Amino acid sequence: MSLADVLGPFPRERTWLLPALQAVQRTERWLSPESLDAVAAHLRVPKSEVWGVASHYPELRLSAPGRRLVRVCTGVACLAGGGRAILQACEQTLGVRAGHTTPDGAATLEELDCAFACASAPVVEIDHEYCGRVAAGDVETLLRAASTHHGTPATGRGGPPATLPSAGSPGARFTALKREAERRRTGARLAVGLGTCGLAVGAAATFDALGAETVRRGMPFSVVAAGCNGMCWAQPVVEVLRDGRPRLTTGPITVEAVPRLLNALAAGVAERELAAGDDVMAPQRRLLIERCGMADPYDIADALRHGAYAAFARALEDGHAAAVIEEVRAAGLTGRGGAYFQTAVKWAACRAAAGAPKFLVVNGEEGEPGIFKDRHLMEGDPHRLLEAVLIAAFAIGAARAILYIHGEAELSARRVAVALEQAQSWGLVGPRVLGSDFSLEVEIRRGAGGFVLGEETALLESLEGRRAMPRTRPPFPVEAGLYGKPTVINNVETLFAVPSIVERGGAWFAGLGGGRGTKLFGLSGHLRRPGVVEMEVGCTLRTLIEQVGGGSSTGRPITAAVVGGPSGSVVPGRQFDEPLIPRGAVNPGTGGVVALDDSLPVRTAVRALLAFNTRESCGKCTPCREGTARLLAMLDAPLDQGRVKELAEAIQLASLCGLGQAAPLAVLSALDEFPREFGVS
Ligand SMILES: Cc1cc2nc3c(=O)[nH]c(=O)nc-3n(C[C@H](O)[C@H](O)[C@H](O)COP(=O)(O)O)c2cc1C
Ligand code: SF4
Structure with missing residues (x-):
């Protein structure tokens, strides 16, 4: 497709600058100087401004990547799971350092701040497909595989009704749509958890195997796609959905486990023997995610x-x-x-x-x-x-x-x-x-x-x-x-x-969570059951870590949790019984909880969070742009607590947006709670 064909459909207005750059990059894999000129000419935006935007967004590429793009996550959850060793294994196998392309252009290796699949950590992404729960020893096989493409499940349901209701009130027309939906009901279904987490650990293969095997055995189930029900740790998860019976959650169902599941269903094995995760679901108040894992997102x-x-x-x-x-x-x-x-x-x-x-x-x-x-x-x-x-x-x-x-x-x-x-x-x-x-x-x-x-x-x-x-x-x-x-x-x-x-x-x-409703949490780090859960606001980290998250995955005690990501704080064990309340003693922030045992130094985790904020500062205000970098340098030298606190306060007070205002929080909370990690008594 020529550049003119790619750009032609975009109206000649500046609002389309980012979508136009993205479209060019999708076609050419990067943004060459010629393509930037073409975008500028088409949208009638000055070239310097097109360059300014293209060089600002991290996902836009101003140099050509290798034919294969390998990215290794070294966010805190992946670090906790051995992300650094995986990155080294990739460097060894490909023969290049992170941030470089092999001399023959076969592959580019990059380090990712976060793959946003923390419950499947450690994660490697190859040509935009995730591989989860990777061990350093898997790297060579993964990189030698021709493709990690997971395939796309069959869609095709959800087509429009033959005619749309054309008379009556909105309520009456909606009732007609519901009737049409009921008419399409298909009976018993096996819903496979094809969320990012499931796909990263082989759920697409489970989906295919279940489809083929139910047809071969003539079993009365249709196999459908679903999102994840939150039990990322048990993926691939299969939900057995039968009219008039409670939903039965099973997992992990790998390709090898498919015949066993179908045998058990055919033999009418007791549901309690098949069910997974009841104890994880019980403390939750599942309101927002009630349909996740059950409803077909394509229908x-x-x-x-x-x-x-x-x-x-x-x-x-x-x-x-x-x-x-x-x-x-x-x-x-x-x-x-x-x-x-x-x-x-x-x-x-x-x-x-x-x-x-x-x-x-x-x-x-x-x-x-x-x-x-x-x-x-x-x-x-x-x-x-x-x-x-x-x-x-x-x-x-x-x-x-x-x-x-x-x-x-x-x-x-x-x-x-x-x-x-x-x-x-x-x-x-x-x-x-x-x-x-x-x-x-x-x-x-x-x-x-x-x-x-x-x-x-x-x-x-x-x-x-x-x-x-x-x-x-x-x-x-x-x-x-x-x-x-x-x-x-x-x-x-x-x-x-x-x-x-x-x-x-x-x-x-308002009757839930002491007037505050429910909150989603993403659990990751050193936990037996990482995933996404929904709780009433006011739950404690102890409940999340021990009851819902299944406790430590390593046998070592969980000593801290990073709550709320780079804008959040490092919460010590002594605060695990505090209710998580906005603006309370422990703020849930956006709901990220990375539980850490004592094998990952808090100082390393805090350094990773601050380094991220430093890289991500947009540079508009000096305290954030310069201050975060200096704070980071202070962490790498013998620590002067007084100077750290003084600078942190200046950044918090004088930054324009929440990034700068919250950037020093993790450092400050860790300094207060884990002074010895920083050589401060
Ligand atoms: C650095 C920074 C990053 C943010 N990222 C997000 C984000 O990814 N998603 C989001 O909804 N809000 C984010 N916010 C908060 C938004 O500015 C805003 O408060 C929010 O989208 C408003 O929606 P709400 O009232 O429903 O929370 C971010 C704020 C800051 C300072
Ligand atoms: S505080 Fe916000 S606006 Fe200011 S430099 Fe940092 S990221 Fe940019």
């Missing part, structure tokens, strides 16, 4: 049978947008992107603001190492996200919604795109939804890397075709956001709570 009819879009249809039937905001207010829902700001306050301000069109932007950037829950939600239940987007847009009066998904969260983006296409063809997204006056245009955009890109105003800058650098506030986005128009930006997890709040009422949600 809107399945989502409808599981209750998707019902809350939205009811809100539309009632027609009171302000009432939706009041329910969200009564629920006390706060932002799960980490700041825990009142969602209803933002929604009401945007609704009241002057200016049109209004925008809803979904923040699915999730670029903070150690957390992977938003990907989990998008992969597992994309229709819940779309339903939440419809409700939120209806409530705030938005005519356009943009789903902004991390550039490397390929599976999330693919599943959300399929779901969107299906929702459009079923008349649930688009003009005059369900025959009402409400119309919504939904678009998917992809990020291009960088932690700061998830900061809401940096994200708006990127949508406008500029570098991801936070804006000063005021004005706040609800008054002047995307293109200066009123804009609400919400995190994926925040939005996932909305359908239940509308369905069951704000008071019901």
